[in-house]
Amino acid sequence: MYSVNYHRATSVADAVKKVKAGDGKFLAGGMTLIPAMKTRLAAPSDVVDLTHIAELKGIKVSGKTVTIGATTTHAEVANDEKLKKVCPALAGLASHIGDPAVRHRGTIGGSIANNDPAADYPSAMLALGATIVTNKRELPADKFFKGLFETALKDDEVITAVTFTAPAKAGYAKFPNPASRYAMTGVFAAKGKDGVRVAVTGAGDDGVFRSKEIEAALAKKFEATALEGVTVPAKNLMSDIHASAEYRANLVVVMARRAVAAANA
Structure with a gap:
């Protein structure tokens, strides 16, 4: 690893402020960013940890409307009973990501933000017609994913949640x-x-x-x-x-x- 400044954000606004301090990157589960930093494919001057921001966590199901906070882990998505009832396919998808260590650390927001071409969640978001919610706007999945490791996110924009209507x-x-x-x-x-x-x-x-x-x-x-x-x-x-x-x-x-x-x- 190389020298990097670590920041623990207390809110979304605080995270955006800290990431602007240098050539910063947001850190959720770190399942993509940390390996990229180890191999020097990514070399941010600052890393801003989002995992302690309460407003980014949790799953809400209201009727057929599902909202999942960005730092909700794969394990939490896989095991949420309300989600299993309205959209078991998404819970099932999450249950087969990586191994237990990855599922208990990796997050849905981090996966979508990195848009790895072999990641599972992007296909779910696109097929479900999900909306990607950020600190600035709401983007339909069809316009969010742009290409290999590329999304419509701007440098100071952070995913806060994803929301969709559960299909039949x-x-x-x-x-x-x-x-x-x-x-x-x-x-x-x-x-x-x-x-x-x-x-x-x-x-x-x-x-x-x-x-x-x-x-x-x-x-x-x-x-x-x-x-x-x-x-x-x-x-x-x-x-x-x-x-x-x-x-x-x-x-x-x-x-x-x-x-x-x-x-x-």
Whole structure:
């Protein structure tokens, strides 16, 4: 590790003030930032810890409306009983992130803010049509995620919560890397009042994206059998040491079938 100034923020306003003091970064769970700092991929002069800000914690469920504070951990999302009742797919997604140590430290806000192309939450936010709430504005997920590790967040902007309307049905399935547990391909499928939305993580060469081909098929019939014969183009998918673009194109459809089957279970 290298020299860095650590600050413990007491409020969102305090965090924004402290991050402006230098070339600062907000710290939530640190599951992405700390490894990046260790390898010098990130070298902030200041780190502002958000985890002690009470207003950023907790899960609220009011009818079908769900609001999750940015520093709520994966474990808390996975184990919240009210969330399990209205959107079990999101709780299930959180329960399979990393390992227990990661789930008890990593946060939903940190995951979304970093927008790792293989992270699980971005696909859920996109498929659920969630709204990302910051200290300055509210952004629909469709406009929030911009590309690999890129979002619409400004330097002095911090995520405070995410909110969405629980869909009638939703499911998530991923093919995890056996070492990291990150998704080599993950698909979140949701059927709500605005129709069917399907988002894919771990496969796109520009990060999370919605699959129009799968959405069109499921809009006719929200069942796994509706995806028989459906193909996803490999053109804009990722190729790496773990899988080719063509392999991931096939995985997208396979994971979509599993996600829909889970949604209908």
